[in-house]
Amino acid sequence: MKPLFIRGPSPTLRVTLAVMFALGLIIADHRYERLERVRVVLSVLTDPLHFAVDAPTRAIRATQERLVRESQLRALNQALRRENLLLKGRLQQFEALEAENMRLRDLLGSSFNVGERVLIAEILAVDLTPARQQVMLNKGANAGVFIGQPVLDANAVMGQVVRVNPSSSVVLLITDSEHALPVEVNRNGLRSIAAGTGVGHDLELLYIPKNADIREGDLLVTSGMGERFPPGYPVARVTVVRQDPDNPFTTVLAEPTARLDRSREVLLVWTLDPRMYPNALTDAERIRARVAP
Template identity: 70%
Template sequence: MFARGPSPTFRVILAALVALGLILADHRQQDLEMVRSALSVVTYPLQLAADQPIELIRATQVQFASTDTLRTENASLHRENLLLKARIQQFDALEAENARLRDLLGSSLDLGERVVIAEIMAVELAPYRQQVMVNKGTKSGVFIGQPVLDANAVMGQVIRATPFSSIVLLITDADHALPVEVNRNGLRTIAAGTGLSQELELLYIPKNADIKVDDLLVTSGMDGRFPAGYPVARVKTVRQDPDNPFTTVIAEPTARLDRSREVLLVWNLSETSRQQALAADAPPAGGAE
């Protein structure tokens, strides 16, 4: 109706008056409620369609955030599980030791060990060489001769350390030998590497020695490097050879030498540290003057 005639100013004023009248009529008598409801039904699909991109973006953000959170929590739980498994490895050895020493008085101070998790970066592929490279070095305090474990048992020891990486000689390497003892009865021997990933040979076992298949071998601590009581291997074969003055004993490592991706570097507390701790805990010799 505004195609011709009144000026634009008059049109704006008239439209404003009509709008104001509709607002007042709706406010006082709710005359336009049905019209509003009908229009909302018509416009709802349009509103829903307009909101879909925003909802999709929000859902995507939540999904990515949830995935990152789950990955972080999973990595944290995996590392925590690895540490806890290492902590309980000595329980079997301690139980057997307590049974042997239950009639003795006194106990020794056990301050535990400090450990750091490292990841395996590379594996030695040369035949009969059992070595791996880990991503921790002297910058992290790693030293030559340091014991290395996985979540199950002893793996080996550090033989070369650089600032950011180290080479670990596995217990199955032909150049490695480790003092061990039979957890069942305390029989001491040497577990020597054979160059094969799943075999250790026990040296100098007398023919009358009490050793059986499935006996658990643990570190004896006699070398001064490996803490005592950590699992090493289980006896797999016991064979008597008439031409050999000793019993042939083959053991299988309990560590996952060919499958572990993370290892534990262990710092064993020195005897000096233990004496200092004992001295610090001891009461003063005399009273204050």
């Protein structure tokens, strides 16, 4: 059988019907709220679709945020490490400055005890071998340093200047095997010569009679007999007093009270009239040193 109507409703009629149906739904939903349950059911059905569609975008966004956060954390961690290292370095510098300040206070206290013109110098190089016991200072002829000048630290005598350059000088320590220093026992005034052994930090007292009154623990001070060091400067403390049958003299060893292997700053001392050092003045004038009166 053939249909009675071959053609359906016209497009215009379809659009009109659709618009009227839509308006009816709007009026029913807005005025009477009849479609709330339908909206809830449709949202339950469409939420998984929305979640699935938005999943790639959210994954990309989360990955970007995670990467940004990791890079920020790494940068922050690296910055904190650098800051920590810098602060530790500054802390070490502060500790070094504090220790240097204490050493300088000791030196200044020693200079007040000396009561003469002094100059603080810093040790640049150290040569503590059995063949040579000497240090280099950062003060020279330009600062008035002269050959034979006494050198002290905060505790005792360290040595004397043996070579002077315009901006540096070399000090021969009292422990050098070529150094000898007139000393006396502070307790009773017994005089002797403290010679360096070149081995370790020991001094040996020469020509001590076997009946001499000297004991372990006695303090040795400069006697002033050599006209190089003024009297009364601490030098060493007696550590060994031994009687050897084959030796006509008493074997006496002493340990310097100066911190020969630890001092960083020393005192260059003007204690006696420089005219008492004719050889030193000649060498100083040769390099145009200005020796203070």
